[in-house]
Amino acid sequence: MPNLIPTQADQQVAQCLEEGRSFAMIAGAGAGKTTSLISALEHVRKEFGSSLLKQGQRVACITYTKRAVAVIRERLGFDELFEVSTLHSFLWGEMGRFQVDIHEALTHFVIPKHIESARDKDNGGASKTAIAARQKAEKLEGELEALADASAWAYDDSNFSNFSEGLLGHDDVIAVAGYLLGEKSVFRRILGSRYPFIFVDEAQDTFVSIVEGLNELGAGVGLPLVGYFGDPWQQIYDGRAGDFSPPEEGLSITKTENFRCSPQVVGLLNAFRTDVEQVPSGKAADIEGSVEMVLVEAETPEGPRRTYTSEQRDRALQKMDQAIESWGWTAREDVTLLFLVRQMIARRLGFEQLNSLFTGDFASSRAQDDFEAGDHVLVRPFIKLILPLIRAQQDGDQRRVIDLLRANSPSFSADGPNSNLSLGKMIELSRNAIEKLEATWASSTVKEVLLLAQDLGLARMPNRLVEHLSRDPRSEAFDKELHSQEKGDWLADAFFAMSTEELSPYFDFISENTPFSTQHGVKGEEYPNVVVVFDDVEARWSHYNFNKLLTPRTIGEPTEGQFDRGRKLAYVCFSRAELNLRILLFTPSPADARAELLSKGLFEDGQIKVVSLAA
Numbered sequence: 001m002p003n004l005i006p007t008q009a010d011q012q013v014a015q016c017l018e019e020g021r022s023f024a025m026i027a028g029a030g031a032g033k034t035t036s037l038i039s040a041l042e043h044v045r046k047e048f049g050s051s052l053l054k055q056g057q058r059v060a061c062i063t064y065t066k067r068a069v070a071v072i073r074e075r076l077g078f079d080e081l082f083e084v085s086t087l088h089s090f091l092w093g094e095m096g097r098f099q100v101d102i103h104e105a106l107t108h109f110v111i112p113k114h115i116e117s118a119r120d121k122d123n124g125g126a127s128k129t130a131i132a133a134r135q136k137a138e139k140l141e142g143e144l145e146a147l148a149d150a151s152a153w154a155y156d157d158s159n160f161s162n163f164s165e166g167l168l169g170h171d172d173v174i175a176v177a178g179y180l181l182g183e184k185s186v187f188r189r190i191l192g193s194r195y196p197f198i199f200v201d202e203a204q205d206t207f208v209s210i211v212e213g214l215n216e217l218g219a220g221v222g223l224p225l226v227g228y229f230g231d232p233w234q235q236i237y238d239g240r241a242g243d244f245s246p247p248e249e250g251l252s253i254t255k256t257e258n259f260r261c262s263p264q265v266v267g268l269l270n271a272f273r274t275d276v277e278q279v280p281s282g283k284a285a286d287i288e289g290s291v292e293m294v295l296v297e298a299e300t301p302e303g304p305r306r307t308y309t310s311e312q313r314d315r316a317l318q319k320m321d322q323a324i325e326s327w328g329w330t331a332r333e334d335v336t337l338l339f340l341v342r343q344m345i346a347r348r349l350g351f352e353q354l355n356s357l358f359t360g361d362f363a364s365s366r367a368q369d370d371f372e373a374g375d376h377v378l379v380r381p382f383i384k385l386i387l388p389l390i391r392a393q394q395d396g397d398q399r400r401v402i403d404l405l406r407a408n409s410p411s412f413s414a415d416g417p418n419s420n421l422s423l424g425k426m427i428e429l430s431r432n433a434i435e436k437l438e439a440t441w442a443s444s445t446v447k448e449v450l451l452l453a454q455d456l457g458l459a460r461m462p463n464r465l466v467e468h469l470s471r472d473p474r475s476e477a478f479d480k481e482l483h484s485q486e487k488g489d490w491l492a493d494a495f496f497a498m499s500t501e502e503l504s505p506y507f508d509f510i511s512e513n514t515p516f517s518t519q520h521g522v523k524g525e526e527y528p529n530v531v532v533v534f535d536d537v538e539a540r541w542s543h544y545n546f547n548k549l550l551t552p553r554t555i556g557e558p559t560e561g562q563f564d565r566g567r568k569l570a571y572v573c574f575s576r577a578e579l580n581l582r583i584l585l586f587t588p589s590p591a592d593a594r595a596e597l598l599s600k601g602l603f604e605d606g607q608i609k610v611v612s613l614a615a
């Protein structure tokens with residue numbers, strides 16, 4: 001990267017690398033943690049690279065997302081010296097050979113723990129929860145018994161394990177790895193000799209048992225060395241290491257620069273967070289930005305389960321629009337709006353029913369996650385092919401139409417039935433097919449469109465989807481407990497019966513073509529102008545309460561969980577702004593909230609505006 005400003009924290013890291021001393025770099029938002037990580041890796045390459053390679057050793061760099069893996073690999077020039085992977089794939093790659101130990105971990109530790117937690121939920125009574133927990137425990141006990149001679153374990157890139165088939169899901173890979181790192185010194189020794197340098201990016205999001213195991217590996221001075229980079233205040237998912245520390249005799253390093261945010265935004269970050277005092281640095285230090293808080297009087301929710309009705313949601317959005325207009329930010333492309341929940345975004349963009357369906361009773365938490373990622377089996381053909389095709393056709397982009405079809409469509413793929421046609425003929429055929437699809441789109445149900453796409457051989461249909469399409473709709477009334485394993489059928493039936501109208505705005509949101517994002521979805525991002533919208537009515541009450549977090553004297557004290565989760569999420573959101581930050585808080589008592597915020601010194605008088613309902 002050009003014009004990198006050297007920092008004291010990076011010098012301390014370099015010193016640790018020379019001494020073989022483990023370390024943990026704690027750095028606030030915008031500090032350039034990725035830059036520090038890359039310079040550490042480059043330092044190791046320069047000083048120790050050739051001797052490591054001679055001894056068949058490599059450098060491990062564990063990061064959080066597949067996207068980060070790609071970025072780091074590229075920045076290192078795809079050098080074989082480095083093993084850059086996500087945590088799960090790194091761990092599985094190293095432990096997959098230890099089949100006997102995996103078996104021991106599962107039978108002695110992992111499955112018994114699952115059984116224990118199911119038994120804890122069973123009070124011996126006849127409630128549905130107790131019965132379901134009992135059944136789960138019995139099923140697991142049966143599986144555990146049948147495992148006696150199972151030998152081959154594989155990692156199944158999914159949320160759940162299937163023990164009887166020898167498949168481990170995400171969580172259990174972590175649990176097994178934690179056991180091996182903690183209990184099996186041979187495993188630890190081999191890991192340390194294969195990777196004398198192990199770096200962990202986003203360490204706050206690593207699992208506690210893994211940090212504990214790595215800390216044992218990297219303890220003392222000399223190799224192997226473990227280096228963490230992270231920020232405890234940016235741990236926004238539950239059950240992660242959060243407050244990580246270096247291995248024994250390792251060095252804690254604090255990086256105080258903020259290269260991203262204007263001094264005004266850094267001012268708020270420093271008032272909000274007291275463990276690291278950041279210094280505006282580099283080019284950002286010379287920028288003139290701004291921070292403003294708008295307190296909007298919130299309506300009392302009148303919808304089911306203390307939520308807004310659609311009309312109330314619209315009125316809240318209108319208030320937001322007024323505020324945006326008052327800043328002169330309406331319809332600007334350089335403004336990003338961050339919401340806690342998607343329902344508000346879905347209402348605004350026009351996919352509210354779709355969003356409700358995939359967050360409602362018929363959706364498992366996995367179904368919801370997949371929907372949020374645009375990768376649920378029911379929506380996948382629309383997101384991967386049908387909508388991109390229609391858009392490309394509307395834009396007259398024939399090249400893209402053909403590329404999409406070649407990559408995704410059974411009829412037009414390289415080994416498909418039309419593969420030997422001339423390009424002209426392909427274009428003609430595809431145009432006919434897409435025109436048919438477009439004509440059907442406006443007046444048909446989702447199911448009709450899917451069946452047509454299947455008939456035309458346009459979209460590759462996942463097996464689960466084909467099964468749903470070919471069965472009759474479920475006729476019995478849905479029972480939450482009775483049908484908990486089959487609720488996907490009701491989800492599919494309801495989805496198939498919808499019109500296609502909401503799919504297009506959902507596609508735009510998923511493709512990041514709108515100014516909206518969720519607060520959880522913006523980790524690691526940076527935007528010039530940010531509006532953070534806090535509306536507790538829209539939040540899950542037990543998890544987040546931003547009124548209690550920011551104005552406890554006015555609204556009441558948050559629970560420990562609300563406090564901890566809320567302040568980290570708020571910090572992540574505030575710190576995305578490079579230039580200007582706006583915070584919109586819906587509060588039942590704007591005047592009192594204003595007084596409290598001023599007394600806390602988070603904002604100055606001119607930075608807080610109040611909008612009351614009568615306005």
Ligand SMILES: Nc1ncnc2c1ncn2[C@@H]1O[C@H](COP(=O)(O)OP(=O)(O)OP(=O)(O)O)[C@@H](O)[C@H]1O
Pocket residue numbers: 003004005006007027028029030031032033034035231234259260282523524525575
């Ligand atoms: N040493 C440096 N000199 C100048 N600019 C830097 C330096 N390090 C990082 N930057 C710039 O600062 C910005 C923030 O860096 P980066 O996104 O890596 O921070 P981060 O610590 O990962 O932040 P966060 O934890 O908030 O996601 C980027 O625009 C990056 O290019």
